Amino acid sequence: MSNLRATLASCVYFAALAAVGSLVLYIVMYESVYRYKLLDYTGLQLGVRRLHGLEATTPRGLLMCITDASVPLGASMMQEIRSLGNRDRIFVYHCMGELSTASQDLLRFLDHNIVVYDACADAVALGILSVRETHSYQSSFLKLLALLHAPVDHAIVLDAGNVLLADPALVRSTPGYADTGSLFFYDREVLESDYLLGRGHSHLRGRSTNLHELIASFDYNMFGIKPAKSQRLQASLAWNGQSSVEQDSSFIAVDKARNADVFPLLWHLLRDTRHRIDFSRREQELVWLAFELHRQPYFFSPWAATTMSQDDGMPQDVLCGGLGQHLPTDTDALFYVYARHLVDPYGNAVLPPRLLPYEVNARAAAMQSAASAFVAPRRTRNASAASEPLAADCLVSQGSIPLPSQVVAQIHRRAAAAFAIAHIQQREMRSQPGDAPRD
Structure with missing residues (x-):
């Protein structure tokens, strides 16, 4: 018995030693070789087209990330997009089978002008990710992998949780997009000692932040560019x-x-730098x-983010709720x-819950009663909003006006569409072989 224990202990020891050795070898190889291997973006695009038999890229497209649990949310957004007059092809992305064949069939039934891609599986097939690495993209990072992957010239990435009020x-x-080929929107103003303002392990002295560290320490030579800070960066709240x-x-x-x-x-920021500087x-x-970092001109909407809020008894100049954006125009x-x-x-379920019709209806009624009532008026980004104690979740002392009735109506229409699709999805789930009915 003692010999068996000794043998098992030796096996465990050598297995652990081998695992540590393998990890050390991977780290050495990554730091000396792999991290300096740049993405061949042209090759990636050609590879995507080859995998899917495409002769050319699509001129204009909308990108969305959808899982089985977000089918009602995503499909209702697709309907909303069409109701606003948009006819662009919609590119639906998922990672390693998070969108089942049944869900894909439902989406295609609701909209014929869509294409579905498993960006992670394609990245593995094209050799830019390992299977192990794909797990970290079953999250919000899939959005950026989709942007890299999409065989589209003019791409718009949309979060399925947005309720759109215009095409x-x-x-x-817009002039900004015409000038730069880009258009971004601001997040809330938040003054906290993390992310862009985090200190991390910066080697810089004084009041340096993660953003300063990133700009100062980035390996510009790797990309054949010279370091330079844009006027927009130097004027930003973050800088x-x-x-x-x-x-x-x-x-x-x-x-x-x-x-x-x-x-x-x-791709380098996504795969490497974000792990070094938080x-x-x-x-x-x-x-x-x-x-x-690439010294490429880019454009932000001139308007700050706004916030919607329910009539929850808080002062009307304290708005806590969903983020919103104004048109990036006059x-x-x-x-x-x-x-x-x-x-x-x-909600934020990872997998679609199994619900009976009355349960879906009960959730719909609860959401109907939780509609927002106020929103902050259009404004420009400012430091005073960031300094408020509740800034991470609320907009304080920036004004408040009633939420326009057409916005409330659009939210209600979107919710109605989402719950109608949830009923369809639940019916399909109940009809699957081997799925026992609930009492």
């Missing part, structure tokens, strides 16, 4: 230590053909910083609001 394609006709977040990543518009040189750098809350800062009107909490039948 998203209108951003392509001046007044906000720890900058970009709202729920809407990103990029002319990929015009800005193709940015994508190898974006400058971004998930994926949200990577796109504008890729443009900045027209004073809301463009979209993030209202997932008001329109998603499944």
Whole structure:
């Protein structure tokens, strides 16, 4: 018995030793070789077209990430997009089978002008990700992998939780997009000591932040560019230590053909740099910083983010709720609001729950009664909003007006569509073989 124990202990020891050795070898190889291997973006695009039998890229497209649990949310947004007059092809992305064949069939039944891609499986097939690495993209980072992958010239990335109030394609006709081939929106102003304003392990002295460290230590030579800070960066709240977040990543518009040189750098930020410097809350800062580091002109909407709020008894100058954006033009009107909490039948579920019809209806009634009532008027980004104690979740002392009735109506229409699709999905789930009915 003692010999058996000794043998088992030896096996465990040598297995652990082998695992440590393998890890050390991987780290050495990555730090000395792999991290300096730049993405061949042209090769990636050709590879995607070859995998899917495409002769050319699509001129204009809308990108969305959808899982089985977000089918009602995503499909209702597709219907909303069409109701606003947009006829662009919609590219639906998922990672390693997170969108089942049944869900894909339902989406195609509801809209014939869509294409579905498993970006992670394609990345493995094209040799830019290992199977092990794909797990970290089953999250908001899939949004950026989709942007890299999409065989589209003019791409707009949309978060399925947005409720749109105008055709998203209108951003392509704005002067900012015409000048730079890009259009981004601001996130809330938040003054906290993390992300862009985090200190991390900066070797710089004084009041340096993660953003300063990134700009100072980035390996520009790897991409054949010289370091230089744009005027926009130097004037930003983040650079001046007044906000720890900058970009709202729920809407990103990029002319990929015009800005193709940015994508190898974006991939490097996504796969390498974000693990070294914790400058971004998930994926949200990577796109504008890729443009900045590459010295590629980019454009932000001139207007600050707004916030919707329920009539919850708080003072009307304290708005806590979903983020919203105004049109990036001179027209004073809301463009979209993030209202997932008001329109998603499944909330933030990872997998679609199994619900009976009356349960779906009960959730719909509860959301109907939780509609927002107020919104902040259009304004420009400012440091005073960031310094408020509740700034991470609320907009304080920036004004308040009643939420326009047409916005409320659009939210209700979107919710109704989402719950109707949830009923269809639940019926399909109940009809699957081997699925026992619930009492």
